[in-house]
Amino acid sequence: MIVAVQVLVGGLLLGAVYALFSSGLTLIWGMMNVVNFAHGDFVMAGMYLAFLAVVWLHAGPAVFTIAAAALMFLFGTAVYYALIRRVMRGPMLAQLLSTFGLALLLRYSAFWIFSANFVTLPTTALSGTVRVGPIFIGVAQLVAGGVALLLTAGMHRLLTGTALGSQILAVAEDRQAAMLMGIRPDRMQALAWGLAAAAAGVAGALIATFYYISPTVGESLAIIAFVVVAFGGFGSVPGAMVSGLLIGLIEATSAFYIGPVYKDVVVYALFVAILWVRPQGLMGERV
């Protein structure tokens, strides 16, 4: 029983991080109807940024998380202006290939620079565990889960409770009408890409403290983001939050009860099942 609780808590905390980076994917999807196939590799980039910051600069967790957010925000906007804005005008083939090409470029650049070996962060201020009643929780997991939940909620608040968020949503709703209202759609979409990449980067930096870091980790993280987004409804940040936690739970329990190798199998099969039964997503409204 206690073990089960332990597993569930671990799943929820990791799920919060899934929710954070998936909210970035769902934001771009809802806004521009574009799937960023490189989203998992954005998370991977955040992980390696954290790794470099710790190894080279001996940066603390707060510093490398903020640095990852800032750098990935810039990277996201750059990707929008240099790549996405141009291919949006082109055929579907170009749209799909562009972010897929970006994924390959990021993944194998990391492969080339850091080699295929897994790395883990050296001991940081977040090492250690706390004891809550009979269960033990890693400090790093606790901080990552908490911060990720706060940031996902913050993203939702930004979109629904501020003027800037209204402008972003206005562009998502109707680009032409937003333009007539004096909103610059390009700027808002670049902002959305920046926010999405920053969410991925922060998520990467947060899990870097306890997750294995490898160049190809983005591959499975991207599929997890697909599942979370499909589950929570394409384009819905609160949906991503709930389903991120849920996927974290499902993954942790299946890893524990069926076997660690099959946790991905369960999650991927779930994705196919959702698309089969309810293509608009479990909590989504439209296709």
Added chain:
Amino acid sequence: MRWRWTLLAAAALLAPLILQGSFYHRVLALVVLAAISASAWNILGGYAGQISFGHAMFFGAGAYMPAFVYAHWHAAPALGLPLGVAVSLAIAVAIGVPTLRLQGHYFSMTTIAVAELIRILVSNWPPLGAAVGLQGPATARTVWDLTFRGSVTYYYIFLVALAALLGVTAWMERSRMGYYLRAIRAGERAARSLGVPARRYKLYALMLSAAFTAVAGSLYVVMIGFIDPDSGLAVLISVEMVMVTALGGAGTLFGPLLGAAILIPLEQTANVLFGGSGTGFTFIFYGGIIILLSLFEPGGLLAIWRDRVVPALRRRPTPPVRHAA
């Protein structure tokens, strides 16, 4: 047009005689093999415009079955080919029926997830060799084992398969199905409103594509004699099909052949020069090329040739204008 294909066929038949040596023969065989799998991907991705990033699952289905029938029943590997095609078709229907009613990205996302799902399952399933893989016959017991020394025989076998595939594709191009698929690619909603049974024809394209990709997989394992999850089911197998087709020109008969003729020799040379470390670099290069193509010319090299080079060659040099003094 016809004389060009005749010329190409003649060049393909004579190539092993001109390029002597086992390295060249191996590269030639691999070029034809890549042309088969890319042409198969092209039916779905190029003509119908449904981009699959998970075609490795069909390739793997085709590659595993010959090794499977040999490992378990000591049957001739070639008997595994129809079995591989059948498994591949079953996967295609299982994925296609639910996801092809959706448009755009959904299909691409599903192919990534299912391919990865299958890779993990096979990597952990002992009858298929799990992570270790399966071995084909080391030496031929009869000629039906299709185990030959050198690559020339394989080259000609592959060439027959490629010719059959190109024949089917050319026929499809001009049939009702070709028109339907191009209409779907140009705009599915518009095609539907004109009465094109889009879902059904997308499924046909997927099945045709999956069947021939499985054939490519079977041919691969017959030549190499070994299959494991990395060489049969990895994402990179899918990437190569996308890459070869997109570079040459998606949605054209000749595009995948051109892409294979350029990329495979490059890749093999890089492997010889840099060994294993070349792999990472190859895919950085692939990623870069895919991005450049999507930015500047989604039609690939054939479109560059048709739209930029040919008009430039045809343009007659204009005589300098003389101004009256």
